[in-house]
Amino acid sequence: MATEVIKIVDPDNGSGTNYTSLSAWEAGEQGDLTGVRDEIAVAKCRCTGGTADTTAVDIAGWTTDSTRYIKIWTDPSESYRHDGKWNTSKYRITSNAYFATVNNNNEARIDLWLDGLQIENSRENESGAAGAGLWSYQDYIFNITVSNCIIRNTASSPCVGSGVTVYDAATSGTTYFKCYNNIVYGFSNSSYGGAGIRYHVVGSGATRHAIVYNNTLYGNFYNLSLIPDWTSDTVYFRSKNNLLYAHASGGADFYRTDSAGTWDVENDLSSDATSLDTSHRNQTVAFVDAANRDLHLSSSDTAARGQGTNLSSDSYLPFSTDIDGQDRGGSGAVWDIGADEYVAAYPYYAYAQQ
Amino acid sequence: MAQILVKAIDATHADPVKDRRGCYKRGMPVVVMPDTHTWGLDERPPKFVVLKLPGVPVEKVKKYIEPEREDTADADGRYQVFRRRLWKFRLDDMPTAALRKLRDNGELIIKVGDYADKYDYTWTQVRSYLRNLKTNTDETASL
Numbered sequence: 001m002a003t004e005v006i007k008i009v010d011p012d013n014g015s016g017t018n019y020t021s022l023s024a025w026e027a028g029e030q031g032d033l034t035g036v037r038d039e040i041a042v043a044k045c046r047c048t049g050g051t052a053d054t055t056a057v058d059i060a061g062w063t064t065d066s067t068r069y070i071k072i073w074t075d076p077s078e079s080y081r082h083d084g085k086w087n088t089s090k091y092r093i094t095s096n097a098y099f100a101t102v103n104n105n106n107e108a109r110i111d112l113w114l115d116g117l118q119i120e121n122s123r124e125n126e127s128g129a130a131g132a133g134l135w136s137y138q139d140y141i142f143n144i145t146v147s148n149c150i151i152r153n154t155a156s157s158p159c160v161g162s163g164v165t166v167y168d169a170a171t172s173g174t175t176y177f178k179c180y181n182n183i184v185y186g187f188s189n190s191s192y193g194g195a196g197i198r199y200h201v202v203g204s205g206a207t208r209h210a211i212v213y214n215n216t217l218y219g220n221f222y223n224l225s226l227i228p229d230w231t232s233d234t235v236y237f238r239s240k241n242n243l244l245y246a247h248a249s250g251g252a253d254f255y256r257t258d259s260a261g262t263w264d265v266e267n268d269l270s271s272d273a274t275s276l277d278t279s280h281r282n283q284t285v286a287f288v289d290a291a292n293r294d295l296h297l298s299s300s301d302t303a304a305r306g307q308g309t310n311l312s313s314d315s316y317l318p319f320s321t322d323i324d325g326q327d328r329g330g331s332g333a334v335w336d337i338g339a340d341e342y343v344a345a346y347p348y349y350a351y352a353q354q
Numbered sequence: 355m356a357q358i359l360v361k362a363i364d365a366t367h368a369d370p371v372k373d374r375r376g377c378y379k380r381g382m383p384v385v386v387m388p389d390t391h392t393w394g395l396d397e398r399p400p401k402f403v404v405l406k407l408p409g410v411p412v413e414k415v416k417k418y419i420e421p422e423r424e425d426t427a428d429a430d431g432r433y434q435v436f437r438r439r440l441w442k443f444r445l446d447d448m449p450t451a452a453l454r455k456l457r458d459n460g461e462l463i464i465k466v467g468d469y470a471d472k473y474d475y476t477w478t479q480v481r482s483y484l485r486n487l488k489t490n491t492d493e494t495a496s497l
Contacts, residue, residue: 007396017394020387024394027384028401030365030377055385058421060438061367061376098433105435108372128431192430 002033002068006042014048022072022093023055032063033070043072045117046080047091056097059104059112066143069111072102076325081116082150084183084324084340085294092118098128100135100161107169109140116148119163124155125189131159133184136166139203141173146182148323148339152293153186153194160192163220168210169203180213181323181339183295187220188248193255195225196244207234208261211317214241214308216295216338221251224268228260235261238316241308243338244270245285266309269337280307280337296324297342305342308335355389356412358405358419359397360443362456375435381443383418404461405443405480409469410497417441422488437487444483444492466497 007018009025019025025043033039041062045053064070074081080091095101101121104110114134123131133151136144144166151163163184166177177199184196196217199210210226217223223244226237244253253270269280286301288294297305312320312331320328322341329335336342361384365377378384389408397404407415422437445453455462455474464480465473481493 008394010394013392013394018396019394020391020397021385023385024359024397024402027361027365027378028396032367055419058376058435058438060435061365061372061378063367108367108369108376128427128433130432 002038002040004040004042006044008046009043009053010046010048011051011053012047012049014046017046021053021055022057026057026059030061033068034063034065039068041070045072045074045091046078047089050089052088053091053093054095056095056101056103057093059102059110062108062110064109064111066111069113069143071113071115072117073113073115074117076116082118084296086118086150086152090118092120094120094122096123096131097121098123099130100132100165102134104136107137107139109142110136110138111143113145114147114149119149119151120154121161122154123159125157125159129159130161130165131155132161132165133163133187134165135161137169138167138175139169139171141170141175141206143176145178147179148181151182151184153188158187158189158194160189160194161187162195162198162225163187164197166199168199168201168206168208170206170208171203172205174207174209176209176211178211178317179215180317180319181215181321183216183218183323183339185218185220185293190221190248190250193222193225193251194220195222195255196220198222198225198227200225200227201229201231201233201235204231204233209236209238209316211238212242213238213311213314213317214322214335214337214339216243216245216340218245218290218293218295219248221248222255223247223253225255227257229257231260236264237261238264239268239276240266240311241335241337242268243285243304244268244275246271246290267307267337269304269307295338296340297336297338299342299344301342304337306334306336308337310335356407356410356415357387357389357391358407358415359384359387359393360403360405361401362403362445363400374437376438378438379442381445382439383441383443386412386415386419388412398460399457402460403456406461406463407466407477407497408463408471410466414497418484440486440488441493442485442487444485448483
């Protein structure tokens with residue numbers, strides 16, 4: 001049984017801080033987790049004084065497997081995780097890095113889980129630069145999970161990269177890309193189709209699983225881009241409860257190159273006519289304050305609230321909370337579409353009990 | 355107003371290409387922070403040492419934490435990482451007194467320009483141990 005080795009990352013160097021940047025943590029801890037270390041390497045990120053982590057991190061040179069992996073997160077039981085909207089007093093990593101603010105591009109097996117982070121890239125458009133939030137190009141087996149994150153692009157003219165970019169070039173084995181409860185906006189470059197989430201098959205010979213649930217993707221050129229690229233591989237695309245909204249001019253809320261692979265799509269909502277779920281096309285969603293990217297659902301919304309599939313017992317990726325950590329209502333509940341589950345601030349029954 | 359966090363021990367990967375591309379080696383700069391920055395519990399020997407450059411803007415030394423990229427672009431026009439860092443301090447070639455100080459105190463104070471306070475070495479002395487791994491020549495630039 002692997003041991004969790006937890007290191008505290010805090011740019012403000014509060015009590016007990018091991019590293020003052022994620023980049024230094026990566027440099028200090030990188031190595032073989034599967035050998036004598038037999039370890040889950042955990043970076044628990046804090047922000048005790050409001051200072052941003054401003055050095056991009058490359059995750060490279062590690063050896064991992066499915067039980068001895070890398071976990072980078074904010075612990076929701078502490079007070080350093082965002083509250084579902086970009087928050088400058090909570091942990092955030094910001095950069096204008098060439099590839100990505102969080103980059104994994106060393107073409108070795110990686111087992112990585114990012115949870116509850118705020119990630120920003122602000123690189124202005126430049127030939128060759130990707131300027132992504134997370135970028136991962138994989139020639140080997142991988143397990144990559146991205147959950148409960150806010151990922152944004154703040155460049156006035158963004159590069160071609162996406163909020164979450166995964167190129168699946170594995171040539172054997174089984175790959176897993178899991179992405180749920182994330183909010184991604186601002187990746188609007190048109191020349192290469194900047195996306196909120198982009199999963200792109202670029203190899204052959206592997207079995208692949210792309211599982212994309214309950215994300216809110218807003219104002220990207222393509223909000224959700226799932227690209228089989230005419231693969232003859234066994235590829236499973238599972239896309240459910242995603243809220244795809246207000247794509248940038250010339251783009252689309254949903255994009256794929258073709259329909260190769262096995263597709264399991266339920267209740268993906270789009271503001272245009274591109275959702276694969278025809279019953280949720282051309283929808284108008286009421287957000288709390290979309291102009292300022294508070295993409296929580298408004299109490300007045302009827303398009304996304306109560307329109308989702310309950311995934312608490314899903315065979316591939318079961319979960320039961322939203323991006324705020326709020327319970328989505330248990331096994332019998334009808335879920336909302338998107339990263340946020342609308343929960344009344346002071347429900348009626350509380351009044352009734354009084 | 356810069357401090358450079360420098361890796362003091364090698365990380366290794368069994369695959370030589372992944373080792374070169376991904377692993378930090380002893381002497382490679384990792385992050386750059388302002389003078390006022392305080393370091394965490396693990397950002398010191400044996401894993402790291404710090405080179406302090408009082409009065410030098412962070413932007414002036416950020417180039418030392420850039421990776422070495424491939425000479426030619428890939429099919430998408432991107433320059434992939436060839437080596438984790440382009441620059442590396444030749445720590446083991448530094449004077450014994452400097453190594454002892456790094457080992458014992460975890461830092462060296464480097465005088466740059468008209469800095470008038472206490473220091474260990476000058477930038478002119480230290481830069482001669484800062485190797486560009488692509489050109490295999492030592493730094494000659496001023497800060």
